[in-house]
Amino acid sequence: MQDEQLQRVQAAYGVENWSAGYFEVGPEGTILVRPARGDSRSVDLKKIIDELIRDRKVQTPLLLRFPQILTNQLRILAHSYQRAMTEYGFQGTHFPVFPMKVNPRREVIEEFLRDSARCRVGLECGSKAELYAAVAQTQAEESLLICNGFKDAEFIELALLAVQSGKRVVVVVEKLSELRLIIQYAEQTGVVPWIGLRAKLYSRGSGKWAASGGDAAKFGLTTSEILDCVRLLKAHRLEGQLKLLHSHIGSQITDIKRVKNAIKEAARVYAKLRLMGSTIEYMDIGGGLGVDYDGSKTRSESSMNYGVQEFANDVIYTIKAVCDEEGVPHPNVVTESGRMMTAYHAVCITSIRDEIETFAEDVPEVQIDADDPQVISELKELCDHITGKNYVEYYHDAQEHKDSLHTQFNLGLISLEDRAKGEVLFWEICARALHHSEDERFPAEEFADLKKILAAKYLCNFSLFRSAPDSWAIRQLFPIVPIHRLNEPMTDYATLVDVTCDSDGKIDHFIDLRDDKETLEIHKWEPGQAYFLGIFLVGAYQEVMGSFHNLFGLPDEAHIAIDDAGRYHVTKIIAGSRIADMVSFARYDKGQLQDLYRQHLDARVEAGRLTREAADALAEEYVKAAQGVTYLSRTGL
Known part of the structure; x- marks a missing residue:
């Protein structure tokens, strides 16, 4: 690829800016993916897609998952904190936990836990369903199982099952009533989990989730409630079970100054509790570590003005400074950086299927007649x-x-x-x-x-509400790039529309270093031509937040691994939803629907409007249709 064209591609899509070293433009004009930052191995996304469509009979929309990127992100996180602790002489240990709400898929959870012993990675759950799945997972003995969210008796019972299976369970108290419930079970059963207190900080984050912190935050105990919890534990001789202080000021924090302020406040609360005789050993700083979706490295809502190492350095330095000033031991530091851990590993591949005409194109030159107005x-x-x-x-x-x-x-x-x-x-x-x-x-x-008005509107085979719902719900920007033909000039400007029957099912804001773009540079598309686009960085929240609008279901999914020789292997194919799956989701009974359709046909046969042979053939076609895909497939007979 010529340097001039590469510069145009970089200006249009900014791959080098947002990809964190995992994706790049290859010499043949295709997108390459690497299993780790700085790795010499890379594979061609277009070749993967061609093989999957040709040999594995999958189709777009297609979710590509690269598990090695998950592992690499976890190691980057762990190494960044270890580096910071070594540099500043910090005496505590780093304990990363993965928040299941970010991406609860079994394949994601199991991939992280394979590295459990190396990085001490544990899990965080905020619901009974997440906790039920987490209880059965295999974790390293010293890793943590953090229980957040609002809790009832059944939640506490599940947590106690985890304790009795040997896990280091921390039940984080969100309300004083939860602590009373824990104490009640402890007295009845003799089984007591470690207890954490979630502090409601005065400090606020920045970006879309700034309201997660501050006085009006949804979660957390006030200062007086924290003191009530400490007194209640002492009254029941359970003060030794108080092990963790939790705080969180929001996801995707864009400004590092907000992080420093919040950590300083949380560290001060920790230190004062230690000075009161508390046995707290862990400080859970929650999530907040951002992802640079647009590559601008700024305080914009789709970016952040810091890197992972700077974030870790500021956290560790600030905690150490406060603890040394107060004369208390350095705590173990727990992080819940789920977005950073998962965003990069998944790519949604879609294809252009048609063009939505805004105005007449490719029409003969208009001829004027004498009687024209x-x-x-x-x-x-x-x-x-x-x-x-x-x-x-x-x-x-x-x-x-x-x-x-x-x-x-x-x-x-x-x-x-x-x-x-x-x-x-x-x-x-x-x-x-x-x-x-x-x-x-x-x-x-x-x-x-x-x-913008004249830009082409391309119909793409995916549901925005299923595969990238944050683009619609909160105007999140995701990098969108053609995965091939990047060695050719981009001659068109376009917006993208999905296959749902919803006017909001469109993408008309795209990443740019200076400002959001309302159109995407794209190559000229011709009907019948295979043209693939990648929606990148969709590994965090998009799968679990996606809806089944119009009963479009899950896309086909493929897991890709890259071996030591740089060859890719398709390790798993997971078929997407079928029509039968989605009608069942809407609480229709497939068999009943088929019986009802047969009754309609029988009535037409009895009325002499349809032959029995034709009715049987139609009934068979209806049964067969239930196994069809919910997205566009064929374009004709």
Whole structure:
């Protein structure tokens, strides 16, 4: 690939900025993926997709999962904290835990726990279902099982089952009533988990989840409630079970200054409790470690102005400074950095299936007849004589003529054919005006809006609400890049629409170093052409937050491993949802539906409107259709 084209690709998609070393543009114009940062091994995403479609009979949308990236991210996290502790002479130990809410898939959990002994990685759960799954997992003996969230008696009973199986369970108290419940079970059963207290910090985070901290936060105990908990534990002679102080000021913290302030406050609470005689040994700082989705390394909501090592350094240095000042032991530090641990490992691959026409394209040149209305003749005149000097004036004139065209049509003064001819001329004037505006150093703002209007709208085979729901729900930006043809010029600008029957099912904001873009540079697409786009960094929250809007189900999924020789292996294929799965999800009974359809056919047979042979064939087709995919597959017979 030529350097000039590579620079254009980098400017358009910023792969080097957001990929953290896992993805890059290869010499053949395809996206390469690496199992670890700085690894010399890489494989071609397009070749993986071609094999999966050709030999494994999968189709888009397709979720590619790279488990080695999960492991590498965990090691980066663990090594960053170990480096910081060594540098600052910190006496505690780092205990990473993975929050199951970020991605509860079994394959993800098991991949992290394979490294449990090496990194002491444990699990965090915030519901009974998550805890039920976590109880049975194999963890290193010294790793932790953190129980967050609001709890009832059944939650406590599950936690006690985990204690009795040998796990180091910490039940984090969110409300004073939860502590009373734990004490009640301890007195009845003699089984007592380690206890944590979640402090409601005054400090707030930054970004979309800033409200997770501060006085109005949903979770956490006030200072007086913390003291009540300490007194209650002492009254029941359970003060020795108080092992952990928890705090959390929100996910995806964009500004490192907010982190320092929160850690300083939490460390001070820890130190004061130790000075009161508490046996707390662990400080759980929660999550918050961000992911640089747009590659800008700024405080924008899709980025952060720090790296993993800087985050770890600031956490460890701040805790140590407070503890040394107060004269208390350094705590063990627990982190719940789930977004950082999982975001990079999953890529959603979609394909363009069609173009949504905004205006008439590829039509023959409009011919003007003597009896055409004046508004048509004037639009034709503007179209034929627009230049780089008059394009702004002619564009404004065309807008007035378009209004006149529609007014005359509504009054019945011109025909449908006249309206169509006038609209073709108007959009051609717009296209030519936009072309001339791009030669200007500082084009008028109205042409930026026109660029979005004229951008191609490509129908992509996926559901935004299933595969990238945060793009719709909170306007999260995800990197979107063609995974091939990057050695060819990008000649079109486009927005993407999904296959759902929802006007919100679209992506019209894209990453950029300076500002969000409303269009994506893309190659010219022709009907019937295979063209694949990757939606990257979807490994955190997107799978579990995704909905079944329109009963579009889970996509096909493939797990990819890269061996020492740099060859890729498809280690697992998981079929996506079928029609039968999704109608069952909506509480229809597949067998009952088939019986009802058969009854409709029988009625037509009895009425003489359908032969028995035809009815049997139709019934068979209906049964067969239940095993079809929910997304677009065939384009014809």
